[in-house]
Amino acid sequence: MPSPKSKNPVSGGGSPVLGSSNGRYDFMSLTKPLNRSSPPHQRQGSDPATARLRASESPTRRRGSSSSTGSGQGLPEEDGLRLNPSFIRVALSSLLAIDLWMSKTMGVCACEDSSWGSVRPLMKLIEISGHGIPWLAGTAYCLYKSDSATGQEVMLNLFMGLLLDLVLVTIVKAVVRRRRPAHNRMDMFATFSVDRFSFPSGHATRAAMCGRFLLAHLVLAAPLRFLVVLWAALVGLSRVLLGRHNVTDVMFGFWMGYVQYNLIEMLWLSPQTLQGLLGQLA
Numbered sequence: 001m002p003s004p005k006s007k008n009p010v011s012g013g014g015s016p017v018l019g020s021s022n023g024r025y026d027f028m029s030l031t032k033p034l035n036r037s038s039p040p041h042q043r044q045g046s047d048p049a050t051a052r053l054r055a056s057e058s059p060t061r062r063r064g065s066s067s068s069t070g071s072g073q074g075l076p077e078e079d080g081l082r083l084n085p086s087f088i089r090v091a092l093s094s095l096l097a098i099d100l101w102m103s104k105t106m107g108v109c110a111c112e113d114s115s116w117g118s119v120r121p122l123m124k125l126i127e128i129s130g131h132g133i134p135w136l137a138g139t140a141y142c143l144y145k146s147d148s149a150t151g152q153e154v155m156l157n158l159f160m161g162l163l164l165d166l167v168l169v170t171i172v173k174a175v176v177r178r179r180r181p182a183h184n185r186m187d188m189f190a191t192f193s194v195d196r197f198s199f200p201s202g203h204a205t206r207a208a209m210c211g212r213f214l215l216a217h218l219v220l221a222a223p224l225r226f227l228v229v230l231w232a233a234l235v236g237l238s239r240v241l242l243g244r245h246n247v248t249d250v251m252f253g254f255w256m257g258y259v260q261y262n263l264i265e266m267l268w269l270s271p272q273t274l275q276g277l278l279g280q281l282a
């Protein structure tokens with residue numbers, strides 16, 4: 001991964017940055033001079049790019065003239081906010097670094113000789129339980145076998161939701177193009193080419209969406225409702241333990257699946273719509 005520091009000339013001049021050296025992330029001081037290994041003239045920030053950025057950030061220039069703040073004691077609130085223009089980038093880099101570190105640490109079933117390698121078969125079973133093919137096939141089978149109009153309506157909407165999920169996840173994966181973790185072994189069955197990307201986790205979106213769907217449309221006793229939630233959580237957790245995903249892929253996937261369920265509710269195919277569609281087909 002390219003070093004954020006190398007892309008950010010301001011970082012050598014005292015802004016808080018998340019520096020990367022030899023692939024390792026480190027936090028640097030907000031105020032102390034940085035970059036012990038760089039030549040003194042760079043440490044002082046005398047290269048043209050840094051000098052320009054410094055000039056544009058200087059309080060005098062930002063305030064326009066010293067008279068606008070009187071004697072210069074205390075900055076207006078908006079100046080305080082602008083003091084650190086790269087704050088969002090730094091926060092995102094820090095989150096990313098924490099995400100990568102957590103995901104690597106948690107990838108304990110990534111292969112057979114990993115520390116929890118013996119649990120890998122169980123994790124792969126959970127993986128299959130959240131795969132698109134069993135869900136699509138199972139829903140199509142229930143739709144075919146259902147003899148009540150309500151049952152058919154519910155199953156058809158679940159089926160449409162599963163297709164919608166596949167389309168949306170494919171689009172987001174193709175746009176974001178985040179690589180799967182390096183420790184992942186790409187031995188999943190039935191994947192599309194876009195599944196070489198990891199953001200978001202398709203299993204997590206499906207688990208969240210189907211979990212909400214089952215809780216809303218099936219009459220389940222409390223223990224079964226708990227099992228549905230547990231299953232969805234385990235599907236998400238297994239993605240990280242297997243090394244398939246980073247934590248943020250799964251968290252975003254859960255959120256996306258949750259929202260997708262709202263979309264299903266909005267686009268709900270009623271019996272009337274269904275009859276119209278079937279009438280057109282016949």
Ligand SMILES: CC(C)=CCC/C(C)=C/CC/C(C)=C/COP(=O)(O)O
Pocket residue numbers: 131132133136166188189190191192195197198200201202203204239244
């Ligand atoms: C009918 C049809 C187009 C079925 C395709 C089902 C299929 C191959 C889904 C892909 C499921 C999959 C491997 C998703 C990747 O999940 P991640 O959690 O690794 O993102």
